[in-house]
Amino acid sequence: MASICAILNVDKSSTRLDRERMTQEISRARTAAKVEAVGLDFGTTNSAIAIVGPDGSPRLARFPAAERGDVSETFRSILFFEAVEETGGTDSAVSVGNDAIRRYLAAAGNGRLVQSLKSFLADKTFESTDVMGETYTLGDLIAPIISALRDAAIAQFGELPPRIVVGRPVHFAAAGNPDEALARSRLDIAIRRAGWTDVVFEYEPVAAAYDYALRITRDETVLIADFGGGTSDFSVLQLKPRAAAKHGAARYEILGNDGVGIAGDAFDSRMMRHLVAPALGRGTKYRSPYGMVLPAPTWPYTNLERWHHLSFLKARATMLKFDELKRESFEPEKIAALIHIVENDLGYFLFRAVEKTKLELSALEAADFMFSDPPVLIERIVARPDFENWIARYLEQIAGCVDRLMKTVALKPDAIDSVFLTGGSSFVPAVRRIFIQRFGADRIRMGDEFTSVARGLALRALDVTD
Ligand SMILES: Nc1ncnc2c1ncn2[C@@H]1O[C@H](COP(=O)(O)OP(=O)(O)OP(=O)(O)O)[C@@H](O)[C@H]1O
Ligand SMILES: [Mg+2]
Known part of the structure; x- marks a missing residue:
């Protein structure tokens, strides 16, 4: 190595x-x-x-x-x-x-x-x-x-x-x-x-708070929410403006932290399931060797949802199973499309198409989804409410985590002066809505979505003493 x-x-x-x-x-x-x-x-x-x-x-x-x-x-x-x-x-x-x-x-x-x-x-x-x-x-x-x-x-x-x-x-x-x-x-x-040689860890939302402290002009009780690819993380802090607090210990007090392993990757996986998998045979039927009509197995589609696992399917034994499934399928063209995707390692391209649609849905009420690699063609218009339905369970879990943290710190929403949303997945309107509903639109702040954590970690590093 x-x-x-x-x-x-x-x-x-x-x-x-x-x-x-x-x-x-x-x-x-x-x-x-x-x-x-x-x-x-x-x-x-x-x-x-x-x-x-x-x-x-x-x-x-x-x-x-x-x-x-x-x-x-x-x-x-x-x-x-x-x-x-x-x-x-x-x-x-x-x-x-x-x-x-x-x-x-x-x-x-x-x-x-x-x-x-x-x-x-x-x-x-x-x-x-x-x-x-x-x-x-x-x-x-x-x-x-x-x-x-x-x-x-x-x-x-x-x-x-x-x-x-x-x-x-x-x-x-x-x-x-x-x-x-x-x-x-x-x-x-x-x-x-x-x-x-000297490695110190800090919670990502606490780091984002260090960055946010550069922007505020008075002491604030803040809720920081960082929505990335893998996790959504939250901290409630009492924060001083950076210019007003010269020493680390005096800059902030953490009231509580919480987080959940649901973020952008989980949203992508739901899009794979609802948008892509049906075109590749999920939910279709086939005739089993004993003459029974059965639904297509789910395991190929579970791998599809974590698209980088798709390459694991490209083994000879799996491909033989797919061929058999195609022969007995009531919709063999969809299984053929699955085989084409796996054989040609198209997982990344599928993911790119899915992510593009997700990003567009942050700005538009509806977006096109298009994936073309002949003979496979998947095309659909996705309305924002469709996407929001697909991820509804995840939104509930995120909202549940925010509510749990507010309970832990024993603060009513009115006690929060501002809510700083950061990380790429904070662009998703349904994610922002969780906070607008609880804290009101005028308390929401955004910005430095992809860099606030790194900037804050460097500022935090100034405060670490031996
Ligand atoms: N405009 C947008 N709308 C919706 N999602 C977006 C947008 N821009 C980026 N994303 C998503 O944000 C995620 C990446 O965000 P970010 O770079 O903050 O994550 P990360 O820091 O790598 O992940 P983590 O903090 O979980 O380790 C990806 O899932 C990406 O698809
Ligand atoms: Mg991050």
Whole structure:
């Protein structure tokens, strides 16, 4: 495994102009500051890293964006193993972030894309995974992503201190029985392997509160809600404006924290179930070998809902089962479409189409869903209320968690001065509505959706003393 970082691919595809612009920015930043504190937000979908220099303001490291020539303050928490021919056999090369996506698209299904790694941290049943004949632990998979973030921060800001403050959800999520201590220690291992020696954890919504404190002008009781890809996390704090409170201990008092393992990935899985799975044969009937009419088995569609598990179906035994199912199916063209998706590793493209529709539904009352890879064509218009019905159970669980926290801190909604909503899934109107209904629209604040946690973690790191 020592080779995994060594063979990490650097992004060679950015344009010359892009590189020049980044180089200029980097040299400006490096001359400007000595880094005093660093914060790392390792997210289920997106990660970010921020520093604080002598001026006391947080600054984010930048990365080449998905669109060539652009830069981004977030880094996709994604990994791609690509099969490469070496003398004497096939080996795998690893790439991370947008580079991983570019290589995946260029490799036409030849390799393995891994994402939402954070969701496995608390999963006791995940010990390791095999990729192209090699065994990888979670630390092996996460460390290259964190190393890339660290390298970018060093290139841009210069040497980093040995201490890092790292975000964590209030409750690490996992199917079954999550193991919090295991999750923390696995993340700790990955961060140390990336080069830090002093690792401090902080709740992600508390970090977002540090960022929010830059905006307020008077003492406030605030509810912070961070909706990401894997978890939704909440904190209630008494917060002072950053300008008014010079010392860590005086800046805030935490009244309570809570969280739930439901967020953007869970919304995507509901869209897969209701929008995509029926077109691939979910709910159709087939004639069993004993002549009985039975519903198609559900397990292929469970894998579809966690689209990155789809590649596990591409085993010979499974494909034979699909062929048999197609022969006996009352709607064989739908099973044929499922076979086409699995055989051609189209899980990521399906997920992209689903996510695009979800994002559009945050801004529009209805959005098109279209997935085309001949002969498979799935097309449908999704109205926002359809989407809201599909995720209704999850919205209830999120609202239940907010109500539970308000009960724990023994505050009436009127006692909350402002509600700060952050994280990518806070754009979902039905999520915002939970807070509007309870606290009123005029108390809702939004902003820095993808970076407030990293900025806040860097500010928090200034307060950590030995
Ligand atoms: N406009 C939007 N409407 C709805 N969902 C969105 C929008 N933009 C992003 N998302 C969703 O937000 C999620 C990513 O948000 P974010 O980057 O805050 O998560 P994360 O920090 O990686 O996850 P976590 O905090 O759970 O570890 C994804 O599920 C993405 O699909
Ligand atoms: Mg997050």
